[in-house]
Amino acid sequence: MTGFLSVIRRDLRLAFAGGGDVLTLLLFFIIVGAIVPFAVGPDQELLSRIAPGVVWIAAFLSMLLGLDRLFRPDLEDGTLALYRLADLPLSAVIAAKVIVQWLTSALPLIVASPFLAVILTMDLDTFWRTVLSLLLGTPALAAFGAFGAAVTVAIRRGGLLAPILIAPLCVPILIFGIGVIAPLGGPGQGTAAMLFLAALSLMALALTPFAAALAIAWGRSRAPP
Amino acid sequence: MSIDTTPKMNWWNRLAHPGQFVQWTRPLIWPLVALTALLFAAGLYFAFFNSPADYQMGDTVRIMYVHVPTAWLSQFVYGTMAVSALGTLVWRHPMADVSMKAAAPLGAAFTAMALFTGSLWGRPTWGTFWEWDGRMTSTLILLFIYLGIVALWRAFDDQLKAARIVAIFTLVGAVNVPIIKFSVDWWSTLHQPASVFTADGPRMPGSILTPLFVMFFAFTFLFITLQLVAMHTEVKRRRVMTLERKAARGDAS
Amino acid sequence: MIELGQHAEFIIGAYCGVFLGVAALIGWTIFDARRTAARLVELGDKRP
Numbered sequence: 044m045t046g047f048l049s050v051i052r053r054d055l056r057l058a059f060a061g062g063g064d065v066l067t068l069l070l071f072f073i074i075v076g077a078i079v080p081f082a083v084g085p086d087q088e089l090l091s092r093i094a095p096g097v098v099w100i101a102a103f104l105s106m107l108l109g110l111d112r113l114f115r116p117d118l119e120d121g122t123l124a125l126y127r128l129a130d131l132p133l134s135a136v137i138a139a140k141v142i143v144q145w146l147t148s149a150l151p152l153i154v155a156s157p158f159l160a161v162i163l164t165m166d167l168d169t170f171w172r173t174v175l176s177l178l179l180g181t182p183a184l185a186a187f188g189a190f191g192a193a194v195t196v197a198i199r200r201g202g203l204l205a206p207i208l209i210a211p212l213c214v215p216i217l218i219f220g221i222g223v224i225a226p227l228g229g230p231g232q233g234t235a236a237m238l239f240l241a242a243l244s245l246m247a248l249a250l251t252p253f254a255a256a257l258a259i260a261w262g263r264s265r266a267p268p
Numbered sequence: 269m270s271i272d273t274t275p276k277m278n279w280w281n282r283l284a285h286p287g288q289f290v291q292w293t294r295p296l297i298w299p300l301v302a303l304t305a306l307l308f309a310a311g312l313y314f315a316f317f318n319s320p321a322d323y324q325m326g327d328t329v330r331i332m333y334v335h336v337p338t339a340w341l342s343q344f345v346y347g348t349m350a351v352s353a354l355g356t357l358v359w360r361h362p363m364a365d366v367s368m369k370a371a372a373p374l375g376a377a378f379t380a381m382a383l384f385t386g387s388l389w390g391r392p393t394w395g396t397f398w399e400w401d402g403r404m405t406s407t408l409i410l411l412f413i414y415l416g417i418v419a420l421w422r423a424f425d426d427q428l429k430a431a432r433i434v435a436i437f438t439l440v441g442a443v444n445v446p447i448i449k450f451s452v453d454w455w456s457t458l459h460q461p462a463s464v465f466t467a468d469g470p471r472m473p474g475s476i477l478t479p480l481f482v483m484f485f486a487f488t489f490l491f492i493t494l495q496l497v498a499m500h501t502e503v504k505r506r507r508v509m510t511l512e513r514k515a516a517r518g519d520a521s
Numbered sequence: 522m523i524e525l526g527q528h529a530e531f532i533i534g535a536y537c538g539v540f541l542g543v544a545a546l547i548g549w550t551i552f553d554a555r556r557t558a559a560r561l562v563e564l565g566d567k568r569p
Contacts, residue, residue, distance in 0.1 A: 194437050198423045207419060208437065211412040212444045215451035222455070239454075243447070254440050261432040328528045331535045338539065374546065381542045388535040392528040490543065497550050504557040511564040 046131035050139040057116075058147040064112060065147050068105045072152045075101040076159040087164050094163035095173050095224035099217060101159070102152050102177060106184045107206035109148045113140060113192040114259070123196075123259065133256035141182075141189045141252065149181035169224060172233075176223035179240045183216050186247035193255035197262030216243055286503040289363050293496055300493040307486035314479035331389040333479050337487035338382040339403075342410060345375030345491065349417075350442040353435035363499070365431035366506075368438065369421055370498035374491060376414035383407055402453040409448055413441050427506065 058065060079097050080090060117123040126136045153174060160170045191209035198204065222236030283289050315333040349371045355364030386404055387397040398404065417434060424430030 190440065194420070194433055195423070197429060197433065200423070204416075204419060204423055207412075208416040211409045211416065211448070212441065214409055215444075215447050218451045218455045239451070250443075251440075254436055258433050258436045261436070262429060326528065327532060330532050334535055334539045377542055377546050381539050384538045384542075385535045388531045388538070392531050494546060494550050497554055501550070501554045501557050504554075504561055508557060508560050508564060511561075515564065 046129065047135055047139050050126075050131070050136055051143055054140060054143040055146065058143065064109070065151055068109050068148050069151045069155055071108060072101045072105040073155060073158060075104055077162060079163070091164040091166065091169075094160065094165040095169060095176075096221060097163060098156055098159050098173055098177070099180075099220050099224075102149070102156075102181065103184065103210075103213065103217060105152060106148055106181065106188055107209065109144070110188045110192045110205045110209070111202045113144055113189060114196040115192075118196055124263070127260060127263065133260060134252040137189055137193065137252040137255045137259075138248075141185050141248065144189060145182055145185040149177070149185055153177050153181070172224045175237070176220045176240065179223070179237065179244055180216050180220040183240075183244040183247040184213060186244075186251040187213055187216075190251040190255045190258070193258040194262075196259060216240070219243065283363055284361055286362055286366070286506070290500050290503055294500070297493065297496060300489060300496065304486060304489040304493050307482060307489060311479055311483035311486045314482055319475050319479050328389060328392045329476060331385055332476075333483045335382060335385040335389055336480060337484045338378050338385060339407065340484065341487055341491055342375065342379035342382050342407060344488070345371050345378060346410065346414075346442065346445065348495070349375065349438050353438040353442075356431055356435040357439070365428070365435075366499045366502045367495070368431065368434060369427075370495050370502055372414060372417045372421060372434075374494055374498070376411060376418055378487075378491070379407060379411040379414055383411065400456060402449070402456045405456060406445075406449045406452045409452070410445065413445070417441070427509070 076097055079093075083089060083093070114123060117126070127133055129136070156174060156177065157170070159165075160173070165173065187209050188205070191205035194208060195202075195205045219236045219240040223233055223240060283292070311333065315330055319330070321327045321329060349368050352364040352368040352371065355361040356368060383404070386407070390399055390404075391397050417438060420434050420437060421430055424433070
């Protein structure tokens with residue numbers, strides 16, 4: 044457990060020491076949201092209707108963009124090789140990294156979402172639902188993202204590949220995330236979507252660290268352990 | 269009296285040896301080609317000359333004879349890849365790697381054909397090329413997954429390393445595909461309550477089923493034939509890579 | 522040829538598209554097999 048916590052502490056310190064990465068992602072999130080009115084026109088009614096979708100797409104894109112820094116720096120400075128020799132199982136290290144990834148790239152977006160809500164004229168009820176659905180859905184995005192980063196870490200030019208691989212797998216998260224915000228077909232469906240979303244997040248958090256650990260271990264060594 | 273210590277060459281070991289695999293399956297290719305060609309000839313004959321137009325859809329029902337088999341293959345090929353991925357991960361079977369790699373572009377191509385014929389069928393029957401209904405949407409996502417896998421294969425230099433990583437991704441994708449299908453169905457039924465499809469639907473008369481079955485087997489055998497040839501090529505390509513590496517090492521020393 | 526009705530262009534389009542797709546697949550498979558075999562001969566492979 045101490046090893047787990049120290050990985051979290053180390054990665055958090057690294058993420059905030061540089062400072063740049065977290066701010067850049069946050070800026071990207073806001074700019075994507077702010078650019079939409081220029082593309083669809085400043086029609087308040089239309090904007091408030093599509094606002095939840097815009098917030099979700101902006102969060103989705105910024106979380107996919109941040110994937111390459113998840114394992115690449117550790118690979119380059121040799122920390123990843125050390126992690127594989129550590130007493131702590133690699134899957135636990137990856138679970139810690141998923142938590143840090145969520146804290147540094149999803150939580151700031153949720154904190155910044157009121158700004159997008161204001162400029163996209165979201166009403167208060169929709170805004171709370173959006174925050175709820177982001178809180179429930181982003182852990183799954185972080186977990187899938189960690190898997191995508193683990194699969195492509197062995198490739199030297201794998202930067203753009205991880206988002207392409209992961210985006211199709213994330214479609215259910217997007218669907219249920221939007222389902223929480225804008226319940227179609229009756230009030231019961233919003234609750235159903237919320238439960239599905241929470242189930243997806245739990246499943247992704249529980250299973251992807253193992254798959255990601257396997258991908259990293261087998262991508263590094265010629266003979267499987 | 270001596271004890272035989274050489275490992276027994278049962279069929280499984282033979283299949284595991286790439287050279288033996290090629291030698292064993294090479295005689296199968298030409299019969300498979302002949303069978304596929306025969307099935308296609310019969311299927312096309314039935315499809316165009318020996319089947320009636322549907323009383324509801326008219327002659328557009330003939331698109332079904334290419335649409336349904338390609339849609340079936342889009343899932344069957346993924347199944348083949350997932351089983352091969354298990355073979356790579358669990359038994360480290362060398363031919364499983366090769367089969368996985370050969371199947372990915374074939375699956376992408378058949379999925380693209382299923383989408384193409386589906387949209388051409390949709391235009392006259394639903395009045396639109398693209399409908400965001402459950403089946404078309406999940407097939408589109410499946411195509412993206414196939415293309416991602418092909419891109420992943422191409423990104424690696426070391427094919428042995430690539431095989432294990434692609435196998436993990438393929439299996440994670442296989443777990444995800446039913447979830448995607450379920451979520452997309454949930455999403456599309458909420459958006460358009462009046463579904464184009466009905467669960468029971470019009471019963472198909474036998475005269476439509478005959479060409480459908482023949483074409484179904486024709487496409488399946490086409491896939492098997494192409495897969496086998498592509499696997500042989502892949503075995504040869506690995507041999508080429510080994511020889512090239514050896515040659516480079518020889519030149520260097 | 523039989524009468525294909527009012528939507529003939531869609532039916533012909535679908536079959537032509539699938540034919541092109543299948544032809545491209547077969548063509549690529551044969552081309553790739555030939556190319557790899559030729560390369561193997563070029564490298565002077567001893568094995569069959």
